[in-house]
Amino acid sequence: MSSDFLNINNISKSFGSVEALKEITFSVEKGELFGLIGPDGSGKTTLIRILITMLFPSTGNAQINGLDIVKDFKKLRNLIGYMPGKFSLYEDLTVEENLKFFATIFNTKIKDNYYLIKDIYQQIEPFRNRKAGNLSGGMKQKLALSCALIHKPDILFLDEPTTGIDAVSRVELWEMLKRLKQQNLTIVVSTPYMDEAQLCDKVAFMQKGEVLEINTPQRIVEDFDLPIYSVSGKDYYKLLLALRKMDITNTAFPFGESIHLTIKEEMNPEDLNGKIRKFTDQNTVTKRIKANIEDCFMAKMLKKDE
C-alpha cells in the first residue's frame, strides 16, 4: 500500500474515562478527497486534531507521507494545512493582512502560491481592505481556506467547513475542494451533513468514536440490500407515524417531500401502495427507488444501535 499518503493504525483516544476514539484504522491515498462523516460528538474533530499533531493519540499511530505524527511532528507541521471548525483568523485584521500574515509565518509569499488560491481569493479580493470580523460566514470560510492553503500544504485538513454557512456557500466550497484535488492535494474533510458524503472520493462514516464503514460513496449505495421505496401522501406526519406501525415496515424516515420506507421483503410498488392506502386511509403514491447515501448511513446507525 505504498500509494497511501495517510495511514492510521488503531488510534484510540480517551479523555479521562470518556473514550472519544476507538481503534480507528484507515488510509487515504494521495490526491484523494476523503470525507469523515458523522453526527456531532462522533469523534471527527478529535481525530483531525490528532492527525494535525495537536493531540497525542492514547494508543496507536499514524503516518503522513511516511512521517510519524508523534515523533516527526515538527517536520509534519510544515506539510499540513489546517482549517479549524471555529473561525480562527484575526477579526481585527483586514482580509489582506490575514492572508499576508499566514503566508509570512509559513515562510512564503502570497504571490508564490497565488495560483493555488486564485479561484477562492478572487471572490473575496474586492473586500481585501475589510476587517475579517465584518465578513459574512461564507466569505470568512473562503478567507480561512485561502489562509490554510497559502503555504501549499501537501495535505489539507478541514474541520466542518460547511457548518453554519448558507447553502450556496456550501456548494461553492465543495467545488473549490474538487478543484484543489486536481492540484494533487490530499484533502481530509469532516462534516455532519450526510448528503455531502457523495461529493467525496471516499468516506469514513463515524459514530460514537468508531468508524462504521469506509468506502466510496458509490459502493456504499450499491451495497445497500434492503428494498427501499419513497412514499408520499397528503398528511405527511400522520403518514410517517402510520408507516412506522405497519408490520412489514423495517424503517421509515422523512426525506424532503417524501418518506423513505424500507420493508422486510421486496414487493411490487403497486401492491405495496395498495397496502399502505388501506392501512393509512390516505391517497398515497409509492415508488421503488435506489437508496441514496443517507439511507445507507441511517441503516448503518440503526444496525449499530441494536
Add this chain to the structure above:
Amino acid sequence: MKAFWAFVKKEYYHIIRDPKSLLILIGMPIAQIILFGFAITNEIVDAKISIVDNSKDKITQKISNKILSTKYFLLSEYLQDSKQIEGSFRKGKIKLALIFEQDFAKKLRNKENPSIQIISDATDPNTAATLTNYISKILIDYQNEIQLTTKTSKGIEIISRMEYNPQLKGVYLFVPGTIVIILMLISAMMTSISIAREKEKGNMEVLLVSPLKPYMIIVGKVIPYIFLSLVNALSILILGVFVFDLPIRGDYFLLLFEITLFIVTSLSLGIFISTKVKSQQEALLISLMGLMLPTIILSGFVFPLESMPKILQYISHIIPAKWFLIIIRDIMIKGVDITYILNETLILIGMMIALMVLSIKNFKIRLE
C-alpha cells in the same frame, strides 16, 4: 525571522485597532498620577478644633493664637468646660480639642511645669496622629522661644531632619508606587490576556500548526507591550518631574535599565499565567487578584512592610514589585548608583530568568 516580525506587526495591529483599550492603557497612568497627586494627600488643612482655656491668661492666649494662625487649624469654639468636648466630638464638629490647665502662666513663672492636654478624634488614626504632631511641633517651637528669652537651660534638644524628603511630600511615595502598579498591570495582565485570547478564539491551534516556533510566539507577543510599558513609565516620570516637582537624583540610564528589567519580569509573569489558563476571563481574574492586590499591599507602596507580621514580610520577598520599589525609590530620591541596589537588581534578574524558563517549559505546543 521575517515570520517573527510579521507576528510583531500583527500584535501591533491588535493594540492599535482597539482604540478603547489603548486609551485606557495610555490614559490610566496619567489619570492615576493626577488623582494620587491632587486628591490623595497626607497634609491636613483647616481642621476644626475646640479650646478649653481654664487659665485665660496672656500665655494661653498667645499659644492659642499661634496655633490658630497656622493654616492647619480653625477654631470651632471656645468651650467653658472640658465635659463639653465629648459632645463636640460626637457631633463631628471638631477633630481635636486643647485643654489648658488652671493658672498656666503662673505655674510657668514659678518654674513649675504647666500642662496642655491634647485630645484628638482617633476614629481616623492617621488624621489624629498628624494633627497631634502639628500641635506638638508648634508647642515645642513656642517653648524654645521662651527658653531663649528667659535663658534657662534647654535640657535635651531633639533635632530631627527628614532626609531626602524634608517636606514629607506625598509625590515621593506615589510616583514610584504608581509606576510599579501600572507596569505590573500593563505588562502582566495585558500579555496574559492577549495570549489567552489566542487560545480562546482558536487562533493558537493554527499558530501551533505553523512552523512558527513557540519562543517566537512568546517574544513576538511581548515586544509591543515592552514599548507600551516604557511609554507609560516615561509619561509618569515626566508628569512627576514637571507637575509635582519630583527629583530624579540618580542616573537616567540606570533608571531606564531597571524599569526595563521590571517590565520584562512582569511580562514573563504574564506569560507564565497565560500558560496556566484557558480563557481571557481566567487570565484577567488571576492577574487582578493574584497580582494587583499583593503588588499594592505587599510591595511597601501603601503600607510599610516593617510593621507587618513576619509571615507577610516573608511573602513580600517573592513579590517582584517590592524589590523594584526599593530600586526605583533609591535611584530617584536618594540618587544612589548601581552598587547600592545590586542585590535587589540581581534578585529581579533571577526572578525574570526563573519565570521565563517556567513559561517556556509550560508553553504547550499541543492542545493538551
